[in-house]
Amino acid sequence: MLSCLSTPTMTKLPVVDFSKADCWKPKTSSWLTVRKDVCLALKKHGCFVTTMPDKVSLELHNTIFETLKDLLDFPVEVKAKNRYEGNVYFGHSSYTPVQECLGIMNAPNTEAIQKFTHLFWPNGNEKFSVYELDHVVTKMVFENYGVQKYHDDHIQSTFPIFQFAQYKEPKKVGSDVGLESHTDRNFNTILYQNHVCGLEINIKDDEWIMFDPPLPSWFLFVAGDLFKIWSNGRIKSCRHRVSMRGNDEVRYSFGLFSLKLGVTHTLEEFVDEDHPTRYRPVDQLEYINSFNDNKGGLWNIEEYCGV
Numbered sequence: 001m002l003s004c005l006s007t008p009t010m011t012k013l014p015v016v017d018f019s020k021a022d023c024w025k026p027k028t029s030s031w032l033t034v035r036k037d038v039c040l041a042l043k044k045h046g047c048f049v050t051t052m053p054d055k056v057s058l059e060l061h062n063t064i065f066e067t068l069k070d071l072l073d074f075p076v077e078v079k080a081k082n083r084y085e086g087n088v089y090f091g092h093s094s095y096t097p098v099q100e101c102l103g104i105m106n107a108p109n110t111e112a113i114q115k116f117t118h119l120f121w122p123n124g125n126e127k128f129s130v131y132e133l134d135h136v137v138t139k140m141v142f143e144n145y146g147v148q149k150y151h152d153d154h155i156q157s158t159f160p161i162f163q164f165a166q167y168k169e170p171k172k173v174g175s176d177v178g179l180e181s182h183t184d185r186n187f188n189t190i191l192y193q194n195h196v197c198g199l200e201i202n203i204k205d206d207e208w209i210m211f212d213p214p215l216p217s218w219f220l221f222v223a224g225d226l227f228k229i230w231s232n233g234r235i236k237s238c239r240h241r242v243s244m245r246g247n248d249e250v251r252y253s254f255g256l257f258s259l260k261l262g263v264t265h266t267l268e269e270f271v272d273e274d275h276p277t278r279y280r281p282v283d284q285l286e287y288i289n290s291f292n293d294n295k296g297g298l299w300n301i302e303e304y305c306g307v
């Protein structure tokens with residue numbers, strides 16, 4: 001059964017237990033149990049918290065965030081050189097005065113990202129990779145809906161962006177809005193943070209739950225708008241925001257954003273008389289760029305491409 005965390009702030013967020021070695025292996029009974037929990041959580045909330053004790057040590061957690069601090073402490077002129085022509089939002093950007101982020105695109109083969117991702121498996125002893133979590137979760141969902149034959153193509157057509165974000169102390173900036181309420185405009189995202197909280201998940205109406213995980217081995221898996229389109233709304237896209245209210249320390253977070261190359265269509269397997277097509281196909285980059293160009297305009301996926 002899907003469980004929830006017992007800490008007071010997180011009791012309402014679904015938790016999926018990835019701690020058993022077998023649940024990473026298709027066809028085992030642990031895999032099937034976790035698959036059920038993953039799908040239930042994504043259908044209901046569009047997100048879940050993962051527990052994987054022993055996958056990331058406290059020492060590694062600290063190294064990751066020291067590295068992130070060093071990276072974001074570079075002078076603005078240097079950070080601004082991290083640019084991707086045609087995709088200006090993926091390099092160095094800032095959505096609010098509080099937040100600033102650096103992205104590395106199409107990462108797995110570049111030296112920079114290998115260095116960074118190697119932080120997740122010290123001493124060359126491969127314990128855990130966020131890619132693995134991304135691939136296992138999507139494979140579970142595809143399998144659950146009987147469309148696993150498309151999973152290899154899905155992986156081939158996704159490209160990752162690693163994004164490192166810093167949220168400044170509200171007192172220094174005069175605002176506590178880290179990120180406005182939004183859904184992610186990609187397929188899915190995996191988020192990880194330092195000890196400073198701020199990420200809030202909208203579970204219904206105006207009820208927001210703070211992501212406040214016991215450190216260091218807890219991640220948040222978030223379904224984005226393209227996951228929703230692909231599944232004809234079976235998977236919810238998770239609404240979230242970052243608020244630095246009450247914080248007097250800098251917050252750092254790290255996200256693996258999986259984007260889709262080209263156009264995402266709803267799978268015909270998700271369409272029938274009772275479930276007519278809800279969305280027009282969407283081009284990933286056009287969608288991101290039109291949203292960003294329309295700064296302040298807070299449309300959602302229904303307004304953008306709802307039928």
Ligand SMILES: O=C(O)CCC(=O)C(=O)O
Pocket residue numbers: 165179184191193199240241242253254255
């Ligand atoms: O920093 C975080 O924890 C969340 C970041 C986020 O939601 C985003 O960049 O879309």
Ligand SMILES: [Fe+2]
Pocket residue numbers: 182183184240
């Ligand atoms: Fe987000």
